[in-house]
Amino acid sequence: MDMNGEMIKMMKRKWFKVSLMTFGILFLPLIGYLFYFCVWDSSTAFLLSEAELKRENFLQDKQAIVYFSTTVPQNAFNDGLSYAVFVDDQGRAKSWKMDGLELGSMAAHSNQVFVEEKEKVRLVGNRYQVFPMKDKQFTGERTGYLEKGHFFYSIYNSGFDERGGYRSDVRWGNDKGFQTGTIPYYIRSSGEDGEHFYILTMDFTKDNKCYLKEINIINQKVEIKSLTEWRQSENSAFLSSILADEHYFYVVLYGEESDFHVQLLQINKQNYQMERYTLVKYPPNENDDTLTNLLPLGRESLHLYNRELYYVDGFGDIYTFNPLSKKVQKKFSLLDYKPTGGSNDEQLYFHNQYMYIFRFNPSTGQYVIEKYNLLNGKREAVREVTGIKEIMAEVSRRKKFAPVYDFKMLKDF
Amino acid sequence: MKKWILCGLSSLVVWGMHSPSYAASPEIYPYVKEIVAMQPGSSQEEVIADARQVAEIEQIDVEEVLKQMQQELAADVKKGEEEMKRKLHSGSDGRRPLPTSEKGNVFYTDAYSSGVNHGHVGVYYTNKNIVESTSGVGVREIEAKSVKVYKGAVIQSVKTSEGKRRAAADWAKSRVGKDGYSYNFANNRRTSHYGNKNCSKLVWSSFILQADLDVDKDKGSGVYPRDIRDSSLTVTVKTIQ
Numbered sequence: 001m002d003m004n005g006e007m008i009k010m011m012k013r014k015w016f017k018v019s020l021m022t023f024g025i026l027f028l029p030l031i032g033y034l035f036y037f038c039v040w041d042s043s044t045a046f047l048l049s050e051a052e053l054k055r056e057n058f059l060q061d062k063q064a065i066v067y068f069s070t071t072v073p074q075n076a077f078n079d080g081l082s083y084a085v086f087v088d089d090q091g092r093a094k095s096w097k098m099d100g101l102e103l104g105s106m107a108a109h110s111n112q113v114f115v116e117e118k119e120k121v122r123l124v125g126n127r128y129q130v131f132p133m134k135d136k137q138f139t140g141e142r143t144g145y146l147e148k149g150h151f152f153y154s155i156y157n158s159g160f161d162e163r164g165g166y167r168s169d170v171r172w173g174n175d176k177g178f179q180t181g182t183i184p185y186y187i188r189s190s191g192e193d194g195e196h197f198y199i200l201t202m203d204f205t206k207d208n209k210c211y212l213k214e215i216n217i218i219n220q221k222v223e224i225k226s227l228t229e230w231r232q233s234e235n236s237a238f239l240s241s242i243l244a245d246e247h248y249f250y251v252v253l254y255g256e257e258s259d260f261h262v263q264l265l266q267i268n269k270q271n272y273q274m275e276r277y278t279l280v281k282y283p284p285n286e287n288d289d290t291l292t293n294l295l296p297l298g299r300e301s302l303h304l305y306n307r308e309l310y311y312v313d314g315f316g317d318i319y320t321f322n323p324l325s326k327k328v329q330k331k332f333s334l335l336d337y338k339p340t341g342g343s344n345d346e347q348l349y350f351h352n353q354y355m356y357i358f359r360f361n362p363s364t365g366q367y368v369i370e371k372y373n374l375l376n377g378k379r380e381a382v383r384e385v386t387g388i389k390e391i392m393a394e395v396s397r398r399k400k401f402a403p404v405y406d407f408k409m410l411k412d413f
Numbered sequence: 414m415k416k417w418i419l420c421g422l423s424s425l426v427v428w429g430m431h432s433p434s435y436a437a438s439p440e441i442y443p444y445v446k447e448i449v450a451m452q453p454g455s456s457q458e459e460v461i462a463d464a465r466q467v468a469e470i471e472q473i474d475v476e477e478v479l480k481q482m483q484q485e486l487a488a489d490v491k492k493g494e495e496e497m498k499r500k501l502h503s504g505s506d507g508r509r510p511l512p513t514s515e516k517g518n519v520f521y522t523d524a525y526s527s528g529v530n531h532g533h534v535g536v537y538y539t540n541k542n543i544v545e546s547t548s549g550v551g552v553r554e555i556e557a558k559s560v561k562v563y564k565g566a567v568i569q570s571v572k573t574s575e576g577k578r579r580a581a582a583d584w585a586k587s588r589v590g591k592d593g594y595s596y597n598f599a600n601n602r603r604t605s606h607y608g609n610k611n612c613s614k615l616v617w618s619s620f621i622l623q624a625d626l627d628v629d630k631d632k633g634s635g636v637y638p639r640d641i642r643d644s645s646l647t648v649t650v651k652t653i654q
Contacts, residue, residue, distance in 0.1 A: 071561050072547040073533035073612070076526035076596075077453040103559060138549045159550040160590035186554055204539065204586075235513075237541040237556055255541060259513055292512050295558050345508060399497070399525035403508040403561045 043394035046387045048086065048096045054128040061088045063413060064369060065106050065113060066347070066358055067406035068095075068391070072138050074400050075100040081402060083391055084115045087369070089413075093387035102139045105299075105406035107152050109145035112175075113410070114152035116143055121154065121171055121178055131178040133171060140405070141168060141187055142241070147194040149217055150174060155183065155190060155197070168199075172217055181222035183215060189251055191242030198227075198242045200251065208234045212242075212249065212267065228272035232256060239295065240302035240311070244269070248323065252279065252302055252311055259291055260284045264309065264321055264328075279311055279319050279328055293339040297357070298348035299406070303374070305353055310374055312348060312355070315339050318377070332377025334370075336363065347407035350374075358385070358407035371413065381413060443476060444483035451486045453527050454548065454596035467603045467634075478634070482599035485633040489598075492639060493530035496523070509653045511557035513540045514568045517578025518650065519616050521569065521642040522562035531598075532638030534616050535560075538586040546615045551593035554586065562653060569647040577624035585619040600634040613638045620646075 052058065069082035080100015087093045099118040107114040112125040119136050123129045141155040153172040161167045161182070168183040185201040188210075192198065197215035202208065210232040214225040233256050240252035249267040253276075256263060260282040266275045282290050293314045296302075303310045309321040316334035321327070334357070340346075346359035355372045367385040372378065395402045442464075445457050452460075464478040471478070511520055514537050524533035535545030543560060546552045571578055588610075595601070595609035604610075606618040617636040620626045629636040630643040641647060 071524075072550065073522070073524040073545075074526060076524065076531060076548045078548070079526055136549060138547070139553075139555070157553070157555065159553050164590040166590055188556070234539045235541060237558070255513075259540070292510055295510060399528055399530070401508055401561070401563070 043095075043390045046094055046390045048094045052094070053096060053122075053124050056126075056128075058086075058128075059111055059113060059125040059410065062086045062410050063089050063091075064349075064356075064358070064385075064407065064409050065108065066093070066388075066404060067104050067106055068395075068402040068404050069102055069104045070100045070395070070400045070402045072100070072102045075102075075138065079398075080118075081395060081398070081400065082117070083402065085388065085391070086113075087385050091369075091383045091385050093367075093385050093391075095387070095391050101137060103157075103299075103405050104140045105143045105154075106408065107143040107145050107154075108408055108410055109152065114143060114145070114154070116140060116154040116171070121152075121173075123152075123175060127175050129175055131173065133178070133180065135169060135180065137169060142190050143406075144192055146172075146192060146197070146217075148196075151217070153197070153217075155187065157187065158182075170215075170217075170222055179217075179220050181217070183222060183224065185211075185213075189238035189240065189242055191244065191249075191251075193244040198244065198249065200238060200242065202232065204234055208232055212272075228267065230274065235259070241300060243302050243304050243309070245304060245307075245323070250302065250304070250309060252296070254294070258284065260294070262294065262313070264311070266323070277321060277326060277328065279321065280313065280317075289339070297346050300348050300350065303350035303355070305350070305374060310350070310355070318355075318372075318374070331374075332372075334372070335379050336361065338362070345404060347404050349407050349409050351409060351412070354380075354412070356407070356409050358404065369409075369413075383413060442479055444479040447483050448479065448486060448599055451490050451529070452596055452598060459597065460599070463597055463600055463604065467600055470603070478600065481634045485631070485635055485637075486599045489531075489635075489637045489639060490529055493532065497525075497530045508561050509564055509566065511543065511560045511562055511566075512568070512651065512653070513557060514651065515540060515570070515575075515578070517571065517575070517580075517582040519569050519571065519641060519647065520562070520566060521638055522566035522653075524563075524638075532613075532642070534612050534638040534641050536582050536585045536616050536619060538582040544582070544585040544589060544615070546592065546594055546610055546612045548594045548596070551609065552585070552588040552591070552615055554589050564654060566653040567642065567649045568651040568653070569642065570650050571620055571624065571626060571628060572646050572648060573620075573624045573626055577620075577626075580623040581619040584623045585615055588615065598635045598637055602629065602632075602634060602636050613641055616641055 064087040066085040070080040082098040082101045082104050083095040085093050085095045101118050115122040120132045137156040139157040143154040145152050151172045151174045156169045158167040158169040165184050166186045168187050170181045187199045189200040199213050201211045211229045212227045216223045236253050236255040238253050243250045251265050254262045262280045263276045264279050295314045297312045301312050311319045316337035318331045320331045349356045353374050357370045360367050367388045369383045371381040445460050448460050464475050467478045468475040518537045521534050523530050535543045538544050541557050543557050544554050593609040601614040613636045620628045628641050628644045628646050630640040
């Protein structure tokens with residue numbers, strides 16, 4: 001009986017060991033794999049915690065903001081990624097990690113930054129607040145601050161509604177709360193002048209009609225006013241946001257004459273009379289990268305300063321248009337810049353006579369912010385930004401890529 | 414008496430387990446968990462419901478449908494893994510914008526979710542705008558220059574007349590505002606052309622309805638993005654470098 005008892009004990013021990021080994025062989029690699037891909041984040045040291053974001057003086061030493069996101073097809077199983085990057089005075093970046101929001105962006109106003117996210121919006125700075133939103137968004141269009149209404153806003157390419165109409169949802173608000181509404185069109189280009197939003201839409205089923213509309217938020221409702229309409233080639237597309245001065249709207253387009261012909265469309269605000277002016281005619285070549293290199297360097301590629309329009313193309317060339325003389329000239333070219341085949345590894349930010357470029361410089365292997373003076377074309381400063389490569393390495397490790405979709409300076413350097 | 418009650422209850426349980434039409438539990442079917450694991454986003458119940466629908470139409474066993482779905486899905490995942498090893502994408506390989514192309518042309522790009530390269534396709538409905546079906550949104554339109562793809566993505570022309578390519582593009586565009594997204598790749602050839610669909614189903618339906626062309630390479634239960642890219646009816650006109 002004792003012998004049997006010993007044997008049973010030994011068998012049990014052996015069984016336990018075998019079970020443990022089997023578990024180890026079968027499940028530990030699986031657990032390790034799941035941990036590696038789903039839990040562990042190698043970029044943790046460069047990520048912001050919510051406690052940091054909540055700090056009242058969080059923005060005090062911040063100089064620039066950048067938004068990266070994976071694209072929608074990479075979000076098939078809800079595993080997309082976005083990063084709101086805050087760069088400090090020393091060029092050190094730390095990122096707030098979020099769910100994927102293709103073409104996402106941020107806005108800044110009066111020591112406050114508005115961060116749009118898939119299911120919420122966040123105010124950082126003066127007073128930290130998070131506002132959950134009832135509808136998820138997957139693709140951004142623009143964000144900003146409307147001076148007249150004293151609110152931040154964001155517009156999205158949302159898809160469609162239950163009745164089959166197109167939906168471009170709008171979120172707007174401030175520290176008192178956020179509202180949502182819908183613009184029932186697919187937006188081709190948009191802009192604002194501090195008082196109103198403007199959108200350009202096209203209807204390919206109605207003789208390729210193009211429409212300019214003014215959007216207002218009145219009594220917590222989105223109101224849409226049609227300003228003018230015209231016919232435009234189905235092969236045309238807009239390359240810039242809509243800009244406005246006291247007399248005209250401006251937007252850059254191509255494809256109206258040919259895909260290599262980039263034009264400025266000027267619309268009179270009083271009578272809606274239109275003129276198209278040639279900005280650049282590229283040598284036509286279907287087989288090289290001209291068609292992708294000519295795409296503008298960033299989403300905000302058009303700037304108005306001191307009665308002169310500035311347009312930056314993907315070759316790194318800066319063109320000016322004078323609305324009075326109608327004269328176009330190639331003003332200057334970016335230094336140490338090689339066209340990236342439209343990779344859009346760059347974004348632009350304009351402030352008065354200065355243009356800032358956030359980009360990855362392949363020759364130095366650095367992310368940098370460069371400052372150009374638009375008046376003389378001089379590059380006045382270059383600042384390396386650290387802490388982004390580590391974030392991108394993490395994105396790559398997850399077999400994804402995250403283009404830079406937005407960049408804004410919070411203060412000068 | 415207790416024995417009789419227990420026996421009766423046991424019989425009910427056993428009977429329930431062996432009557433697929435009444436059982437709701439996905440565990441009774443083989444392959445379901447594997448299908449869902451390879452196709453995250455879909456639920457076991459959805460997979461079974463789809464398989465049952467197909468089984469009823471084609472007068473075959475639900476298990477047989479599930480087996481076909483699992484085998485094709487596994488083959489596609491394996492193909493994606495093999496391509497992933499060969500290409501070894503880095504983060505900087507992404508970010509290429511889709512260039513302009515002709516209306517009716519299709520594009521294919523690698524696309525990774527949950528570590529799986531499932532690929533992605535869409536169709537040009539003008540030379541600068543595309544229609545695609547994406548999760549969360551469904552069938553949507555977007556400007557080609559806003560769509561970022563991997564290096565090595567291809568633009569392809571379908572071997573048919575220009576008129577039919579344009580008609581296919583118009584049909585795809587007509588689904589914007591109507592069709593949501595479906596995670597069901599595994600038997601999407603057998604579901605309706607109208608209603609929720611994924612990216613490859615959108616392109617496949619466009620050409621089968623408007624050009625009478627089956628642009629699915631292997632014509633199995635499901636049409637996957639790579640099936641369209643590798644079809645003998647699609648020819649690459651541009652590779653994005």
